[in-house]
Amino acid sequence: MATSEIRRNFAPAEDMSFDAIQGSRRLKGMLLVAFSILALAVGVGMVLTLLIDVLVRGLPWLDWQFLTSFDSRFPERAGILAAMVGTALTIVITVIVSLPVGIMSAIYLEEYARDNWFTRLIEINIANLAAVPSIIYGLLGLAVFVRFFGLNRSILAGGLTLALLVLPIIIVVSREAIRSVPNGIRQAAYGIGATQWQTVWHQVLPVALPGILTGNILAASRAIGETAPLVTLGALTFIPFLPKDLLDRFTVLPIVIFNWSSKPQREFHDVAAAAIIVLLGILLLINLLAIVLRQRLRKQF
Amino acid sequence: MSMAAPSESSNAGLGLQQRRPHALGERFISILLMTAAALSVVTTFAIVLSLAGDTVAFFREVSVIEYLTGTLWTPLFSNPRFGIWPLITATFMTSAIAMLVAVPFGLAIAVYLSEFASLRARSLIKPLLEVLAGIPTVVYGYFALTAVTPFLRGFIPEIKSFNSLSAGLVMGVMIIPIVASLTEDAFNAVPRGLREGAYGLGAMRHEVALRVVFPAALSGVAAALLLALSRAVGETMIVALAAGQNPTFTLDPLVPVSTMTAYIVQVSLGDTPYGSIGYKTIFAVGATLFIITFAINFGSTLIVRRFRERYD
Amino acid sequence: MPVLINVTQKERETEPISEEMGVVDRANVVLETQRLSVFYGNFKAIHDVNLSFQKNKITALIGPSGCGKSTLLRALNRMNELVPSARAEGAVLYRGHNLYAPNVDPVEVRRRIGMVFQKPNPFPKSIYENIAFGLRINGWKGSKAEMDDIVERSLRRAALWDEVKDKLKQLGTSLSGGQQQRLCIARAIAVEPEVILMDEPCSALDPIATLKIEELMIELVKQYTIIIVTHNMQQAARVSDYTAMMMMRPDRSGEVIEFDTTETIFTKPKDKRTEDYVSGRFG
Structure with missing residues (x-):
């Protein structure tokens, strides 16, 4: 009989050993999990090693003098004052420009745009921009801001370039935040006679704000770590002064790290490690800020 | 965006006609938002144009064939070669x-x-x-x-x-x-x-x-x-x-x-x-x-x- | 054969329904639950269910939406455990062995107690591979010819062979909904389970495809034991031998309020709620 012929291929129904999964079958699953954990361990282990290495090498150099001095040809006199000021000013410009434009784009795409060719063009375009290598943005800034608009290799040119770089990220995270606002809120607002903008401004944005802000802070932290576009733009590696205004020449922390790392002297590598500690510390603070802000705002609304 | 009180705009009939000031404001805002969204398209064009400009200038001086087939890249030497x-x-x-x-x-x-x-x-x-x-x-x-x-x-x-x-x-x-x-x-x-x-x-x-x-x-x-x-x-x-x-x-x-x-x-x-x-x-x-x-x-x-x- | 013990309404409120009611034939019970409860987090979705399932019979689980029919069905072959917060209490006895005992592997349980789902879910592979998959993962070793043989026999038993024998290499997903569901049934019986759980297998199908599946179930039950969840009263009446009626109340869900032969449930139910439900007054 057909049934019993097939049934013979497996443990018979009378066999009650439910734990009889073949060893090799179970082993394969365990190997897969083991490999996954190994993969995680490699990534995390490498970054842990990196952090420890950086801390061991950089901490002895990290003092008040390091934070308040300009760069120098001598490692023991080198500092990151100009770089920190440069980073701060650049990021302020980046945020001031990209935040409103990004949020406005997101509002348009989520609340206003109809499903037509123009909307699709913008959406495809944003997806493509997000995948353009950052160094290409440097070339864009060099051609457009530095030369075409005559801003020279200035803080303003750098900030604007980074603003374009993070714009796709800001749009994407802001859209997600706006999309997650329940539709009932919009309908309720329309129901009492609010216009579209009143609905967006008074109801949708306040609810979406925690998500938007968190996403934007993370985008800003991406901008802080960017090196390649600013190098390409022509930001300097060696700046022994503080910028007078936004059209002055500048450097930023990542570029200083890059510069010191590529010097042959070992002492400069240690100084670079100290600068990395500062950079990672700043990023850590910003991310903590994002988390705290999100919690606070969540409670409020 | 202040909410217009119904009485202000309902002088005629039941007041169901469009509230003019709002309609204008709404239009302005939607155009502003669209402009912001369109900026990303402008960015793409700017990237393409800024790359194309100097690339074209480059190929006025260097043969495309050499660029695409050469295996020597020494553009800053006195005897420059441009193989990518x-x-x-x-x-x-x-x-x-x-x-x-x-x-x-x-x-x-x-x-x-x-x-x-x-x-x-x-x-x-x-x-x-x-x-x-x-x-x-x-x-x-x-x-x-x-x-x-x-x-x-x-x-x-x-x-x-x-x-x-x-x-x-x-x-x-x-x-x-x-x-x-x-x-x-x-x-x-x-x-x-x-x-x-x-x-x-x-x-x-x-x-x-x-x-x-x-x-x-x-x-x-x-x-x-x-x-x-x-x-x-x-x-x-x-x-x-x-x-x-x-x-x-x-x-x-x-x-x-x-x-x-x-x-x-x-x-x-x-x-x-x-x-x-x-x-x-x-x-x-x-x-x-x-x-x-x-x-x-x-x-x-x-x-x-x-x-x-x-x-x- | 079934000897009915008269149970009053009051007793049934407090006492769980069980095979002690004498509806089923003890000697032929394949699967039974003992005080089975299922939780999702803190929510108790199934309450102390005692049910027995007869060999080579079709048992239908009926009841209004959200009463826990699917949850109960999925607890029978431990599919519930795929939901992270789910856990079960009590026991499911398969030929007298508790499937929830610590040394029991849920994977082996599911091989013996197969499942057919609400929405046909063929793998995006060829028709042939859909059926061979279960055999391969279960460590089946045999020649290509033997495999061909099993694929053909499984498809024949699922009444699908004549329709697909010339296109075994085609994607399973390219079939019509009813054919996909029969493919899923063929896939389930290829690994020779003893019990087949069917979770509203026809709810996504048109009436003709539904009829085919029902005919197939009546054919299959000669070799297998089938437990089916259905919303369709006519379907339960047409195909099943036994019927369990489930209910939820505001304070608790997932109770079996009546269990009997299908004929009794549909002609002279003892519980008023069952009567209301099968006559279409709610649910």
């Missing part, structure tokens, strides 16, 4: 090494996250990956140059101070979170019903993961891997720091090379005046890089569109 291949081989060698690391590890993490991990493990691993992805690339570059290369020298004494191997390995670790999160998205897009179908037959977790979920998500995985490859090709600081700035036409991972991105950095750091041939080269190389990454990204989009599994 040394930069391309270097770019793809470092990217290939990075993918060799990132693909198996990233996929394994994604499989684990989507098919094995408990909620608690997930809530631990996801932020960890975000931390990995948030470290600036210049820091990874520092690490490749000052720690990984000396470490590798312990096993491979002939390795040079600048080499593709350690740059590629570190870049691979950098890309792991990207591969993991993009492919996990692809796995999560596989409907629950397929998994249940397999579990209902007595499949174990790894069998469901490898023989049902993975094949069903294949197009999404391929698209994700292409995006990761494009990240590797365009990555700059790790290779500029650790792989060197010597345009050598070689596939030896132990010697200094120069990727396309590293070359752009090298020229940008020097004092190259506007309009000089050196200045134009970085736009020509940039345009080449842009076209290559665009082609890879486009391929990824095509795969997603063409092979999207339809389950309904």
Whole structure:
């Protein structure tokens, strides 16, 4: 009989050993999990090693003098004052420009745009921009801001370039935040006679704000770590002064790290490690800020 | 935006006519928002135009044939040669090494996250990956140059101070979170019903993961891997720091090379005046890089569109 | 054969329904639950269910939406465990062995107690591979010819062979909904389970495809034991031998309020709620 012929291929129904999964079958699953954990361990282990290495090498150099001095040809006199000021000013410009434009784009795409060719063009375009290598943005800034608009290799040119770089990220995270606002809120607002903008401004944005802000802070932290576009733009590696205004020449922390790392002297590598500690510390603070802000705002609304 | 009280606008009839001031304001706002959204399209055009301008100028001085077929890249020497291949081989060698690391590890993490991990493990691993992805690339570059290369020298004494191997390995670790999160998205897009179908037959977790979920998500995985490859090709600081700035036409991972991105950095750091041939080269190389990454990204989009599994 | 013990309404409120009611033939019970409860987090979705399932019979689980029919069905082959917060209390006895005992592997349980789902879910592979998959993962070793043989026999038993024999290499997902569901049934019986759980297998199908599946079930039950969740009263009446009526109340869900032969449930139910439900007054 057909049934019993097939049934013979497996443990018979009378066999009650439910734990009889073949060893090799179970082993394969365990190997897969083991490999996954190994993969995680490699990534995390490498970054842990990196952090420890950086801390061991950089901490002895990290003092008040390091934070308040300009760069120098001598490692023991080198500092990151100009770089920190440069980073701060650049990021302020980046945020001031990209935040409103990004949020406005997101509002348009989520609340206003109809499903037509123009909307699709913008959406495809944003997806493509997000995948353009950052160094290409440097070339864009060099051609457009530095030369075409005559801003020279200035803080303003750098900030604007980074603003374009993070714009796709800001749009994407802001859209997600706006999309997650329940539709009932919009309908309720329309129901009492609010216009579209009143609905967006008074109801949708306040609810979406925690998500938007968190996403934007993370985008800003991406901008802080960017090196390649600013190098390409022509930001300097060696700046022994503080910028007078936004059209002055500048450097930023990542570029200083890059510069010191590529010097042959070992002492400069240690100084670079100290600068990395500062950079990672700043990023850590910003991310903590994002988390705290999100919690606070969540409670409020 | 003040809410107009109904009485102000309802002098005539029932007041159901359009509230004029609002209508104007609403229109203005919607145009403003649309302009902001259109800025991203302007950005793309600006990128293409700014690359094209100096690239065209470059090819007025240099033959396209030499650029596309030459294997010597010495644009700043007194006897300049403009063959792009040394930069391309270097770019793809470092990217290939990075993918060799990132693909198996990233996929394994994604499989684990989507098919094995408990909620608690997930809530631990996801932020960890975000931390990995948030470290600036210049820091990874520092690490490749000052720690990984000396470490590798312990096993491979002939390795040079600048080499593709350690740059590629570190870049691979950098890309792991990207591969993991993009492919996990692809796995999560596989409907629950397929998994249940397999579990209902007595499949174990790894069998469901490898023989049902993975094949069903294949197009999404391929698209994700292409995006990761494009990240590797365009990555700059790790290779500029650790792989060197010597345009050598070689596939030896132990010697200094120069990727396309590293070359752009090298020229940008020097004092190259506007309009000089050196200045134009970085736009020509940039345009080449842009076209290559665009082609890879486009391929990824095509795969997603063409092979999207339809389950309904 | 079934000897009915008269149970008053009051007793039934407090006492769980069980085989002690004498509806089923003890000697032929394949699967039974003992005080089975299922939780999702703190929510108790199934309350102390005692049910017995007869060999080579079709048992239908009926009841209004959200009463826990699917949850109960999925607890029988431990599919519930795929939901992270789910856990079960009590026991499911398969030929007298508790499937929830610590040394029991849920994977082996599911091989013996197969499942067919609400929405047809063929793997995006060929028709042939859909059926071969279960055999391969269960460590089946045999020649290509033997595999061909099993694929053919499984498809024949699922009454699908004549329709697909010339296109075994085609994607399973390319079939029509009814064919997909029969493919899923063929896939389930290829690994020779003893019990087949069916979770509203026809709810996504048109009437003709539904009829085919019902005919198939009546054919299959000669070799297998089938437990089916259905919303369709006519379907339960047409195909099943036994019927369990489930209910939820505001304070608790997932209770079996009446269990009997299908004929009794549909002609002279003892519980007013059952009567209301099967006559279409609610649910």
